[in-house]
Amino acid sequence: MTVFPPTWPGIKRMLAASLAMTTILGVLATSAHASTQSSGANSGAPRCAGESVDPNAKIRYRTEAVIDASLRTVWKLQTDVERWPSWQPPVLTSRRLDSGPLRAGSSFRWTTPVQETHLNPATTLVVTSTVHQLQRQKCVRWSGPAVGEGLRIDEGVHVWTFTEVGGRVLVRTEETWRGRQVEADVEFATAALGAGLEVWLRDLKTTAERDCDRHRR
Secondary structure (H helix, E strand, O other), X not given: OOOOOOOHHHHHHHHHHHOEEEOOOOOEEEOOOOEOOOOOOOOOOOOEOOEOOOOOOOEEEEEEEEEOOOHHHHHHHHHOHHHHHHHOOOOOEXXXXXXXXXXXXXXXXXXXXXXXXXXXXXXXXXXXXXXXEEEOOOEEEEEEEEEEOOEEEEEEEEEEEEXXXXXXXXXXXXXXXXXXXXXXXXXXXHHHHHHHHHHHHHHHHHHHHHHHHHHHO
16 A cells, blocks of 8 residues: 555646656556556566566556665665654554564554545545565565545555666556545546655655665765
């Protein structure tokens, strides 16, 4: 499950500033550092231990970025989920529901605010994520519901992959959503999902590169 972005006008401003948009079951977006596919086909999708996102979901978004930081730094930021609020402003709280290193079977619960849209009132989403696959410094896949007062996403499935490329890290991610409420407006929900993923990837890139730059000095 990704961070839910701001209101629809805010989504449109964000996407208009950084993405070229085409509607194909939602949004197809590209930029200098990110490429996105939005389609029912799952060929080329990020996978972890052979598993990808929900192939039947109507709402899906895929993007990627190259991060000029060490694989160790990027991986630690992404998998130390209790530290998310320190570098992701949209994450209010995050806590593990088990202990030890993040692994298959681990669960964590985190919260993010959602402003009012035509689909929902203003609320705070409580997201409970369970890790299903994890390969250290390679990939992670989790899923779970997001529930707030007046808003429910029945299941989000999220895959991240991390690949060293010439001393940098190619991060690819894809997420799908299912649920009657969000499927009431697939285009809007896809744009919301995409905007949230782009912000998450941007914050990961900014923080990882800043941390690595600090260590180089």
